[in-house]
Amino acid sequence: MANPVRIRPVGLSGMLVQFAEQMSDPANRAAIAFRAAVEAQEWPEVRETSTSLVSTFVSVDLVGTAPEAIAEKLEALLATQDWLAAPLPAGRTLWQIPTLYGTDAAPQLEEAAEAAGVSPQTAIEELSTARMRVLTIGFAPGQPYTAELPAHWDIPRQQALSKSVPAGALVVAIRQLIVFTNDTPTGWRHVGQTAFRTFRPQSETPIALSPGDEMCFPAVSEAEYARILERDTSGNAGAQTQVLP
Amino acid sequence: MSARLEVLSCGPSVTVQDQGRPGFLAQGLTRGGAADVLALFEGAALLSQSAELAALEMVGMGGAFYAHADIRIALTGAPMTATLDDAPLTWHASHLMPAGSTLKIGGARSGTYGYLHVGGGIDTDPMMGARGAHLSAGLGAALVAGDMLPTGHDKGTTTAMTLPVDDRWDGGRIRIIASMQTEQFDTKTQQRFAATQFRRDARANRMGVLMDFDGEGFAAKDQLSILSDVIVPGDIQIAGDGAPFVLMCECQTTGGYPRIGTVLPCDLGRVAQATAGDSLSFEFIDMDQARAIEQRALAQRKSLGQTVIPLLRDPHTMRDLLSYQLISGVVSAEANPFENEE
Numbered sequence: 001m002a003n004p005v006r007i008r009p010v011g012l013s014g015m016l017v018q019f020a021e022q023m024s025d026p027a028n029r030a031a032i033a034f035r036a037a038v039e040a041q042e043w044p045e046v047r048e049t050s051t052s053l054v055s056t057f058v059s060v061d062l063v064g065t066a067p068e069a070i071a072e073k074l075e076a077l078l079a080t081q082d083w084l085a086a087p088l089p090a091g092r093t094l095w096q097i098p099t100l101y102g103t104d105a106a107p108q109l110e111e112a113a114e115a116a117g118v119s120p121q122t123a124i125e126e127l128s129t130a131r132m133r134v135l136t137i138g139f140a141p142g143q144p145y146t147a148e149l150p151a152h153w154d155i156p157r158q159q160a161l162s163k164s165v166p167a168g169a170l171v172v173a174i175r176q177l178i179v180f181t182n183d184t185p186t187g188w189r190h191v192g193q194t195a196f197r198t199f200r201p202q203s204e205t206p207i208a209l210s211p212g213d214e215m216c217f218p219a220v221s222e223a224e225y226a227r228i229l230e231r232d233t234s235g236n237a238g239a240q241t242q243v244l245p
Numbered sequence: 246m247s248a249r250l251e252v253l254s255c256g257p258s259v260t261v262q263d264q265g266r267p268g269f270l271a272q273g274l275t276r277g278g279a280a281d282v283l284a285l286f287e288g289a290a291l292l293s294q295s296a297e298l299a300a301l302e303m304v305g306m307g308g309a310f311y312a313h314a315d316i317r318i319a320l321t322g323a324p325m326t327a328t329l330d331d332a333p334l335t336w337h338a339s340h341l342m343p344a345g346s347t348l349k350i351g352g353a354r355s356g357t358y359g360y361l362h363v364g365g366g367i368d369t370d371p372m373m374g375a376r377g378a379h380l381s382a383g384l385g386a387a388l389v390a391g392d393m394l395p396t397g398h399d400k401g402t403t404t405a406m407t408l409p410v411d412d413r414w415d416g417g418r419i420r421i422i423a424s425m426q427t428e429q430f431d432t433k434t435q436q437r438f439a440a441t442q443f444r445r446d447a448r449a450n451r452m453g454v455l456m457d458f459d460g461e462g463f464a465a466k467d468q469l470s471i472l473s474d475v476i477v478p479g480d481i482q483i484a485g486d487g488a489p490f491v492l493m494c495e496c497q498t499t500g501g502y503p504r505i506g507t508v509l510p511c512d513l514g515r516v517a518q519a520t521a522g523d524s525l526s527f528e529f530i531d532m533d534q535a536r537a538i539e540q541r542a543l544a545q546r547k548s549l550g551q552t553v554i555p556l557l558r559d560p561h562t563m564r565d566l567l568s569y570q571l572i573s574g575v576v577s578a579e580a581n582p583f584e585n586e587e
Contacts, residue, residue, distance in 0.1 A: 008425060009511075010424070010425060010475060010477050010507070011477050011480065011508075012507075012509065012510060012535060012536070012539060013478075013479075014477075016425060016474070016475060017563045018474075022472065035271070036346070048267060048269075048270055048497070049271065050271035052474045052475050052513070053472055053473055053474070055475065059270065062536065062541055063539040066536075116502040124497055127485060133536070136499070137271065137272055137273045139498060139499050139500075140271060140382060140474075141269070141272060141273045141274040141382045141384075141495065142272060142274055143273050181382075182382070199274075201372055201383070206270070206272075206373055207272040207274075207567065211271075223368075228296050
C-alpha cells in the first residue's frame, strides 16, 4: 500500500483512522467501510462514529479508555482486510433533485462556467447530467459533499466570500458539488437552486442522505421550479429516489 | 401538573441548553449543549437533581421571568445581577421563586454565560433526543418575550443553598494537548504559540472564540493542502490570517484549517466564559497529564453535591424584611415566618 494507514487521538474525544493524506476514491470507500465495521463490533467504549473524506472517526472517551487500548483494537480490525479495496456499502440511494440553474436564483452560473472554460449552456448540460457520489456528510447537518465532476471543473473557491448563499443552493468548486443546509457565507460558486432540505429537524428522518449515496441535479425551468415549490412543502422538493443495487 | 415559567422579556441569546445531542456526528451535527458544562453540574448539585436536566443559558444578559407556580431555581455560571420582586438574589445559589413573583436577571458582572436552572428542569419537547438549541445547525430558537416554559416534575424541596465555585470568568491559563496537525507547526511556532499572551477577541459565540494577539500570525507547513477532516470542540484552528480560533460546543463537524492543539474539556468553560479583552495563554501538556487532570475534574464534578452548604442569610440581602411579620396580615407567635421563604 502506498499510504500507511494512520491512527491517532483527536483531543480526548476519540481516535481518527486516516486512510490517505489526499482525497482518493479508494480511501473514501475505505473510510465508509471501516466505519461500518467498527459499528458492527459494538465495542462498549465506542460512543459514535463518523467519516470525513478519507478518514473514520471513532468517538471514545479517552479519559476513561486508554488511547493505546482502543488503538490496539482498531489496528487488529484494520489488519482483517484490505480496506482500500472495499466496495461501496449496500442499499445506497440515488437521489434526483430538480434544480433551477442560473437566473437570479443562482447568479454565479455564468461566472462558474467561465472558470471551467465552457459556455453557460454546456455548464448546465454537464452539471445536470453528472452522476455525483456523496463523499461525506459534514460541516452542517445533512450537508453532502459530492464528487466528481469532469476535470475542467477543478475550479478554485473564490478568494472573497459570498456573504450569504441560501439553504438549498447547489454550489461548485474543486470538481465537487454541495447542497447547502443553511444560509452560509462561502467561497463556493452558486450555480443552481433547489428546494431540497438536507436537514428537516421535525421529520422522522431529519437527515436522509448518507455517505455513498448518489445524486443527480436535473435542470428544470423557472415555471417548473415554481410549481415544485407550490406542490411540495415537505422539503423533499420533488426529489425522486431509487435504491441502487 | 408541571409549573410554568413565562418569559416576560429577555436578551437576544437566551436558549434552552442541556448536555447536548450526541450521536449525529456522522450526519453533520455536533453535540452542542451548554457552553459551560460545569455550570450545569453546579445547578444540578444546588437543586439536588440530575445534571441531564435542561436549563436556560443566558449569554451576557438574562431577562425577566414570571412564575406561574412555586418554582425552585438555581443561578450558576457567569455571575449576573439578579432580583426576585426587586430584592437582590445571591448568584451560585438556589432560591424559591414563589408563584406570582418576577425574577429579573440583568447583565453579567463577569464572565459570559449565566444559567438559570429550575427544579425538575426545563421540560420543552425534545428535538432529536435533546432539548438544547443548536442555532448554528438550525435546530431550536432563542427565547423571546411571551415564551411559556414548562418545567418537569420537581422531586426536591430544598432551597437557599450555595456552593463554592471555580473562578473561571476572566480567562487565564488554558491547558491543551497536541492535535492532528500540531506536528505541521514547527517547534519554534509551537513555542511562540505557548509563550503568547492572547486576548479574547470581541468575535466569539457558541461556535468559536477568536484570539487576538500582537505579532505575526501562526502558520502550518503545507497549510493549504490540508484535507478537510473531523473537528471536535476545543480544537484550536488557525485560519488563513494566522489567528487562533477555539472551536466551541456548536462548531461544525469538519474543517480544513490546521489545528495547533485541543483544549482540555475541563478548561473549555474557561475559554467560553472569558469576556472580550480578557487575557488567555495556552500550555501544551502530554496525553497522560491530560487524562489525569480530566479524571480529577470529573471526580470533582461528581462530588459537587457534597460541597453544597446553606446560604447564610445576610440581613442586607433579605428581601422586604418587614413583610415577614405581616404574612396573612396577622402576627402569630406560632407561625414560622420563614416557612414559605427560600
